[in-house]
Amino acid sequence: MRSLSVDKPEQKVAFRGGGFTFQSRRWVGFLVFIMLLLLAEWGTRSGVISPLTLPKPTDVFQIFVELYSSGLLFQHLIPSLLRLLVGAALGASLGIAVGLLIGLFSFVRAGLLPLVAAIFPIPKIALLPLFVIWFGIDEGSKYALIAFGTFTPTVVATFAAVDNVDRTLIRMGQSFGLSWVSIVRKIVLPGAMPGILAGLRISLAIAIILLVAAEMLGAEFGIGAYILQAGSLYDLERLFAGVVILSVLGVLVSAVIGAVERRLLDWRT
Amino acid sequence: MELRLSGVGHSYAGREVLRGVDLEVPEGQIVCIVGPSGCGKSTLLRMMGGLEVPAEGEVLQVGHSPEGCLNPLTFIFQDFALLPWRSVAGNVSLVLEDHPIARAERREMVADVLARTRLTEFVDALPRQLSGGMKQRVAIARALVVRPAVMLMDEPLSALDSQTRELLMDDLVNLWVRQPFTAVYVTHNLAEAVRLGHRIVVLSRRPGEVREVIQLDKPLAERGYGDAELEAQQKHLWDLMRAEAAAADAELVGG
Numbered sequence: 001m002r003s004l005s006v007d008k009p010e011q012k013v014a015f016r017g018g019g020f021t022f023q024s025r026r027w028v029g030f031l032v033f034i035m036l037l038l039l040a041e042w043g044t045r046s047g048v049i050s051p052l053t054l055p056k057p058t059d060v061f062q063i064f065v066e067l068y069s070s071g072l073l074f075q076h077l078i079p080s081l082l083r084l085l086v087g088a089a090l091g092a093s094l095g096i097a098v099g100l101l102i103g104l105f106s107f108v109r110a111g112l113l114p115l116v117a118a119i120f121p122i123p124k125i126a127l128l129p130l131f132v133i134w135f136g137i138d139e140g141s142k143y144a145l146i147a148f149g150t151f152t153p154t155v156v157a158t159f160a161a162v163d164n165v166d167r168t169l170i171r172m173g174q175s176f177g178l179s180w181v182s183i184v185r186k187i188v189l190p191g192a193m194p195g196i197l198a199g200l201r202i203s204l205a206i207a208i209i210l211l212v213a214a215e216m217l218g219a220e221f222g223i224g225a226y227i228l229q230a231g232s233l234y235d236l237e238r239l240f241a242g243v244v245i246l247s248v249l250g251v252l253v254s255a256v257i258g259a260v261e262r263r264l265l266d267w268r269t
Numbered sequence: 270m271e272l273r274l275s276g277v278g279h280s281y282a283g284r285e286v287l288r289g290v291d292l293e294v295p296e297g298q299i300v301c302i303v304g305p306s307g308c309g310k311s312t313l314l315r316m317m318g319g320l321e322v323p324a325e326g327e328v329l330q331v332g333h334s335p336e337g338c339l340n341p342l343t344f345i346f347q348d349f350a351l352l353p354w355r356s357v358a359g360n361v362s363l364v365l366e367d368h369p370i371a372r373a374e375r376r377e378m379v380a381d382v383l384a385r386t387r388l389t390e391f392v393d394a395l396p397r398q399l400s401g402g403m404k405q406r407v408a409i410a411r412a413l414v415v416r417p418a419v420m421l422m423d424e425p426l427s428a429l430d431s432q433t434r435e436l437l438m439d440d441l442v443n444l445w446v447r448q449p450f451t452a453v454y455v456t457h458n459l460a461e462a463v464r465l466g467h468r469i470v471v472l473s474r475r476p477g478e479v480r481e482v483i484q485l486d487k488p489l490a491e492r493g494y495g496d497a498e499l500e501a502q503q504k505h506l507w508d509l510m511r512a513e514a515a516a517a518d519a520e521l522v523g524g
Contacts, residue, residue, distance in 0.1 A: 150309045172350035175318055176364040176415065177340050186363060267354040267395050 055236040063241040077245065080211060080222045083139065084249075087146025088207040092200060095151045099158020103192070104184065109159070116155050124149040125213045132218070142214040149210040150203040157199020158192065165191035194268070197261050204253045208246060223249075270334050270341060270418035270451065271296050272317055274472060276326035278476075285476040286312055289326070292470060292479065294419065296332070297449040299489075301462040304472030305510060305517035310455045311423055313477070318342045318421045325500075331509065334418040339368055343417035347424040347463060349404040349413075351396040357394045358383065361411045386410040386440070402433035420452040426461060435494060438464050439500055446490045459506045463499040464492050471509055474517040481509060 016232025019257035037057050043049035043057040067073040101108045102116075124145055131141040131148075165188050173183040223245050272294035277478060277490045279287045294317075302310045315321040316328050319342060334341040349441035351360050361379045370378070383389050386406050396404055413422055426434045438461060444450070456462055457506065462469050469483040492499055 166350075168346060168348055168350045169352060171320060172344070175320060175342075175344040176342075176411075177367065178364070179367050182367050186366075187352065190352070243307060265354075267397065269397055 004198075030233045052236075055240050059237045060142050060240045063237045064244075067241065076221050076223055076226045079216065079219070080198065080224070083142045083146060083214070083222070084207055085209050086139075087143045087211070088204055089241060090143060091147035091150030091207070092154050092203060094147070095154025095203070096158050096196060099196075100184075100192075101161075101163060102155065102190075103159040103162025103220050104188070113159075120156065124210060125217075128214060128217055135234040136217060142211070142219070145214045146207050146210050150207045153203045153206060154196075154199055157202070158196050161187060161192035161195025161199070164195060193264055197257060197265070201254060204257070205250060208249055208253070212246065271331040272419055272451075272453070273329045273331055274313075274326065275327065275329070277313065277316065277317070277323045279309065279321075279323050280476075283436055287323075288476040288478050290472075290477065291477055294451060294453055295468075296451050298467040299445065299450075299452045299454055299458055301456060301466030301469045302472060303456060303459060303462045303469060303506065303510070304477060305474045305514040306457060307517055308472045308474050308513075308518070309477035310472055313472075314344075314421050314423050314453060314455045318344050325327055325397050327351060330418075335416060335492075338416045340364065340415040340431050341418040343412045343415055344421055345405075345408050345412050345420060345422040345425045346428050348395075349401075349408045349428070351404055351407055353396050354481035355397070356393050357388060357407050357410075360396070361406070361414050362412070364411055364415055382410045382414040385399045385413065385444070400433070401429045401438055405429065409440075411446075418451060420450055422452060422454045424458075425454075427456070427458065433493070434458075436462070441465060442489050447495045459503045459510075460499075462506065465489070469506065471506065474513040475520075480513075 040054055041057045044051060046052060064073075067076075098112065098116075103109075104114055127148070128141065128145055131144045135141040135144045158164035168190060169187050170183060173187050180187070191215070211222075212224035212227065216228045219225045223242055227239060227242035227246075230236075230242060272292075274290055274292040275290075277287055277290040278285070286307075290313060292300075292313075302313065304310045312321060313349075316323050330341065333470055335385055352363065355363060358379050362375055365375050365378060380389070380392075383392060388403070388406055391399065391403065391407075395408070395489055399407065405428075420462065424439055442465065445452075454461070454465055463485065466485055467489075469485065471481045471483070472478065473480045483502070483506070487498065506510060
């Protein structure tokens with residue numbers, strides 16, 4: 001038998017199963033970010049990028065330091081955060097409630113689903129004048145706009161998530177004689193949680209966009225107002241400082257949801 | 270408690286799946302229902318547990334439930350149906366939480382049933398950490414904790430590999446020997462049927478009718494792996510079913 005392998009060419013089987021898998025590489029994101037910043041800094045310093053095209057990153061940083069030390073940062077940030085918090089909390093909680101109702105009752109579904117489909121594509125910013133008439137020029141209309149904007153995507157995500165809850169688990173609950181409330185609270189709601197949280201990621205990003213829009217259309221303080229002021233003066237450093245705040249806000253919101261997911265969804269792999 | 274089915278028939282969207290099924294499930298015995306795929310055996314089981322209403326005929330429960338019984342008709346599902354977000358203990362205690370039982374007593378009941386199913390060391394594990402066999406043992410524990418009058422098992426071992434299946438069959442036999450329970454056991458696996466059934470009901474292919482009822486008198490505890498007598502029974506069952514199974518297999522799905 002051994003003689004069989006003699007004189008025949010031997011070759012190692014080449015590995016070809018690499019790639020197409022996801023690996024966690026956190027530092028790459030930072031690296032790309034820092035590289036871009038360095039590139040911008042080098043470009044603006046050397047004159048390759050004119051100061052009218054892009055502000056110098058260090059200048060933008062300088063603006064931040066000024067904003068912070070003058071106390072102006074919090075004067076703009078706190079009203080914005082409050083609006084975001086109130087508006088998004090209202091919209092998301094109402095959205096989850098209505099989404100659950102649509103998911104659980106076919107009557108509600110038949111009645112409300114067309115309505116949700118009808119208001120989903122409306123650009124909510126277009127409704128701001130209406131909200132100003134309804135809820136007043138100050139905070140009320142801003143809360144309403146943000147709440148309305150987060151409401152519809154949350155509804156859609158929630159009822160889709162309820163639809164996706166494993167029916168065999170619900171049958172199991174029924175077969176053990178669990179009450180309706182128990183089935184909803186202990187089976188439907190936790191089962192829908194992954195979908196609801198995924199929907200919240202989108203809804204909250206929309207909330208930030210609408211926050212800025214609302215503040216641009218009538219606010220003395222707030223990040224939107226700050227960006228609008230800077231923009232109309234073509235003060236690019238300040239404009240960028242405002243934009244950076246928004247990005248950081250987005251990253252923070254996403255991190256908060258990530259933390260909530262890790263806590264609530266630790267049962268997933 | 271006994272179950273009695275008389276003249277049960279059912280159809281889905283104009284397609285008859287069950288026709289005139291008469292069946293009796295005597296107390297303290299395991300009745301196995303075998304039949305080719307699509308013969309309506311799972312539908313029959315769901316009707317016995319009140320998860321579906323027969324279009325014709327009726328399902329009766331005869332006699333009283335045993336004392337302390339919380340859920341007379343209790344299912345064990347093929348895909349386990351465990352809540353993935355609850356631990357082993359949480360999954361078992363779920364079915365007690367709607368009953369007025371003191372917290373301490375509930376905990377005791379859960380601990381007791383987990384000990385009986387030899388799951389004590391896995392109390393805090395989540396379903397995803399368990400093997401298929403372990404998951405089904407948790408589901409069995411969950412069914413036992415409500416002290417059922419009749420256990421309705423829908424192909425409980427079909428999702429498991431053959432070795433795990435043997436182990437779990439031994440577990441079920443041991444549980445029955447220690448404390449005889451009434452059960453309906455739906456399966457397409459004839460080996461399981463002859464190991465666990467006191468009575469085996471053979472259904473024909475769709476529309477499912479009772480073709481034959483076989484009584485096995487050998488005590489469960491004496492039946493073992495590779496038992497010649499059981500093999501003969503199994504062969505007899507297979508001869509009964511062979512043509513039906515082949516015909517059922519050749520049918521167009523949903524067509």
